[in-house]
Amino acid sequence: MRPFTYTSAKNKEQALQAFTATSHYLGGGTNLMDLMKENVERPDQLIDVTNLDYKKITSNENGGLTLGGMLSNSETANNKEVRTNYPLLSMAMLSAATAQIRNMASNGGNLLQRTRCPYFFEVSMPCNKREPGSGCGALNGMNALHAIFGYSDSCIATNPSDMCVALAAIGATVEVQKPDGTSRMIEFTDLHRLPGDQPEKDTTLMPGELITAIHLPKPEFSDHYYYLKIRERSSYAFALLSVAAGLQVESGVINKVGLAMGGVAHIPWKLTKAEEFLVGKKPNQSNFEAAAALEMKDAKPFEANKWKVDMGKNAIVRALTQAYERKV
Amino acid sequence: MKDIDKWNEAVDPDNLSDDENMILDAMGLNGSSRRKFLKQVSAASLSIYASSFFTSELFASTMKDLPEKTTALLNEVKVNLRVNDMVKPLTLDSRTSLLDALRERLGLTGTKKGCDHGQCGACTVIIEGKRNLSCLTLAATCEGKEITTVEGLAKNGEMHPMQQAFLKHDGFQCGYCTPGQICSSVALLEEAKNGEASYVTEDLKKIQSGLTLSEEEIRERMSGNICRCGAYNNIVQAFKEVHTGNDEMPTWEFATQEQMDKAKNA
Numbered sequence: 001m002r003p004f005t006y007t008s009a010k011n012k013e014q015a016l017q018a019f020t021a022t023s024h025y026l027g028g029g030t031n032l033m034d035l036m037k038e039n040v041e042r043p044d045q046l047i048d049v050t051n052l053d054y055k056k057i058t059s060n061e062n063g064g065l066t067l068g069g070m071l072s073n074s075e076t077a078n079n080k081e082v083r084t085n086y087p088l089l090s091m092a093m094l095s096a097a098t099a100q101i102r103n104m105a106s107n108g109g110n111l112l113q114r115t116r117c118p119y120f121f122e123v124s125m126p127c128n129k130r131e132p133g134s135g136c137g138a139l140n141g142m143n144a145l146h147a148i149f150g151y152s153d154s155c156i157a158t159n160p161s162d163m164c165v166a167l168a169a170i171g172a173t174v175e176v177q178k179p180d181g182t183s184r185m186i187e188f189t190d191l192h193r194l195p196g197d198q199p200e201k202d203t204t205l206m207p208g209e210l211i212t213a214i215h216l217p218k219p220e221f222s223d224h225y226y227y228l229k230i231r232e233r234s235s236y237a238f239a240l241l242s243v244a245a246g247l248q249v250e251s252g253v254i255n256k257v258g259l260a261m262g263g264v265a266h267i268p269w270k271l272t273k274a275e276e277f278l279v280g281k282k283p284n285q286s287n288f289e290a291a292a293a294l295e296m297k298d299a300k301p302f303e304a305n306k307w308k309v310d311m312g313k314n315a316i317v318r319a320l321t322q323a324y325e326r327k328v
Numbered sequence: 329m330k331d332i333d334k335w336n337e338a339v340d341p342d343n344l345s346d347d348e349n350m351i352l353d354a355m356g357l358n359g360s361s362r363r364k365f366l367k368q369v370s371a372a373s374l375s376i377y378a379s380s381f382f383t384s385e386l387f388a389s390t391m392k393d394l395p396e397k398t399t400a401l402l403n404e405v406k407v408n409l410r411v412n413d414m415v416k417p418l419t420l421d422s423r424t425s426l427l428d429a430l431r432e433r434l435g436l437t438g439t440k441k442g443c444d445h446g447q448c449g450a451c452t453v454i455i456e457g458k459r460n461l462s463c464l465t466l467a468a469t470c471e472g473k474e475i476t477t478v479e480g481l482a483k484n485g486e487m488h489p490m491q492q493a494f495l496k497h498d499g500f501q502c503g504y505c506t507p508g509q510i511c512s513s514v515a516l517l518e519e520a521k522n523g524e525a526s527y528v529t530e531d532l533k534k535i536q537s538g539l540t541l542s543e544e545e546i547r548e549r550m551s552g553n554i555c556r557c558g559a560y561n562n563i564v565q566a567f568k569e570v571h572t573g574n575d576e577m578p579t580w581e582f583a584t585q586e587q588m589d590k591a592k593n594a
Contacts, residue, residue, distance in 0.1 A: 003402045006422040006468045026469070033425070033464040034445050046422075048469055074458075078524045087532040094527040098552025099519065100449060100512065103458040104465070222533075234594055235527070235551035328531040 001036050008048040012210070016179050018047050019208040025049045027070065027109030030101050035114065039123050040130055050106065054212045057081060063218035069108035069175075069211045073163065074099065076107055086216060088225035088246050088258070092166035095229045098236050108211035111164060111174065111191065114202060115157035115266075116238050117146065128154045129199040136199075144304040145240065148312070149265040155199030156302070158263050159192060160238050166227060168260035168268040169244035173215040179208035185215075192267035199266070220256050221246025226322035228315055229262075239263045241311055243319035247283060254278050259291075259316070264299075264308060271295045274316065283324040285317070292316035405468040411436065412480025420467055427451045429467035430477060438478040438507045442554075449553035452508035453477050459515035459552075478507035481514060490514050493566040501557035509553045513567045516549055520571060541571060 009015035015025065024032060024043035027050060035041040054068040057079050065085065067076055076082060077093035096102065096110075119125045119137035126135035138146050138156050146156040172188040191203050205211075224247035231237040241263040248256035257278045259271040274291035281287045292313040299309045403422040408415055411434060418433055427444070430436045430453070442450030444463045451463040454476040481488035490513050493499070500506040523537035528548045541549070546564050555563065569575050583591070 001423045004422060005403050006405050006466070008468070008471075026466070028464075029466065029469075030446055030461070030464050033466070037445065046466075048466075050469065074524070083525060083532045083535070090525065090532050091527065094525060094529075098449065099516070099526075099549055100452055100459045100461045100552045101446060101464075104460055229527075235548050328533070 002042045004043050005045045007045060010051060012052055012177055015047050015049050019179060020045060021207060023047055025210055027106035028104035030105045031113045038121055040121060060215050064216040067107050067214040069213055070106050072103055073105045073110055074102040085219035085222050088221050088227060088244055089166045089170060092162045092227040092244055095227055096162040107214055110161055111211060113161055116160045117157035129157060132200050143302045146305055147265050148299040148301045148305060148308050149269055150194045152195045154197050155195035157266060159267055164268040165242055165260045165262035166244045168270045169246050169258035171217050174211055175213040177210040177212050189270055195266045220248050221258055224249060224323045226319045228319040230315060241308055241315055243315045245319040245323040247323050249283055252282060254281055254283050288317045288320040407468055407471050409470060410472060411475045412477060422468055424467045425463050426465040426467045426470055427462035436477050436479055440504055440507055450505050450508040452511045454511055454515050459512050478510055489570045493569045497562045497566040499563040499566040500559050505553060505555045509563055512550060512553045517571060
């Protein structure tokens, strides 16, 4: 690990003031420390923001909840209000990593975790995300785990977060502190960005900006929800592919859908076409299948990840079916 | 005197306490074989057997004697580490993980370094009541936090019930993951008491405190601790005994075809 200076910020002013172009904010460190050990991340300074006072869950003016940016993933997923009103979010967060890692990881940090593409982690390999201009090793390499939507020639990596898939389905607004002391709001779907020709940028955050809160809309999917996570072993693994599904059904007709997919793109992949298709329809197998087909026809897989197309279709249908039929 | 000399002095057979002699008597190690054994085996590997005897005698004094400062440091940070009810001020390189600080600076080698990348759970310790990975935690972030390692679980010369259950149920083979497994299990007892849910919990809305965990739940919740020897069945039984207070011998049966099919399609 490269040497760095350590600064523990007592408040946001200290954190913002200490920030330099080569600094990193330190949350739970579950991703950053690992990447620093691999020399993938090489900050000159770490600014510990875990003591900042963004650790509460409060009600917001939309009738929803606001989740503190520094609150741990486990405290968030197991908060009674979150479990009751946003069980889709709890379920997705609880599917991620392990109890130890969820205890450490912060909500803000979860949103900013970096890809698990093996070329990104291996410093002897080319990777435009890690070393802009060095090329993409995965493009013509081992790409079984890579994107089928929205990639570019520069980068075909996927976003590894489970929490983000649920947030994309539910809808959320991210509150960010800017270095000048003011704050701004970012629609959740605008936070992450497609790789384009700048894959080194995962998000639309500007240098020095700090996520302080995630505002959730009023709860809509507390009755019908499911987070389906498909992985190589049944626990403690990143998703090969995942689907977050939330439904609101009245008098046998769907009137609201939240649907997003993980493991298929550089961003949590919101299934807007399927959502639009399902509104006003009956929650049945044939409609679920039609919605899934509508989304997956745009998939452009590589030789090694063609299986993601069929698996994706089936996963969407199964997640929607589970969301509708499960009695919990 | 170098740390290693202090350590050797501390494990000199002539300097052992009555408790330590008792343990070695119980293990049938006398005279020259005792001397050889103590030379070859670090006290850390005995911690499973005898942590209750050794924590008070060896680890405490070792902590006191270890130097506060190493000779060459980059980007020094000062931190007061509060481990197992003892406080030790340390001056560290900012890069030092909690795991390395525990092992290299405090002599608390019960906590193991497995992958050092947050993938195996061998380094699990309890910080402020919650299980954490010490390999991905910077020591500098632990100022004043209450840290419990496997050496701190025994109280008043008695092993923690979870340690006793791991022995009884043979919840290990090589033992390398065991300190992490035990710390993780001890923290999980509290999580169950608090009514925390997992990914396999059916009903997230109705879950109450004072949970009784099924084997499926225990396996999911312990998935952060990998055991390369595959002692999982016995680890689950050990946890279950302490968790439920039911010390009946486990009964075994082969999986039915239906269970096999379910596992295949999971």
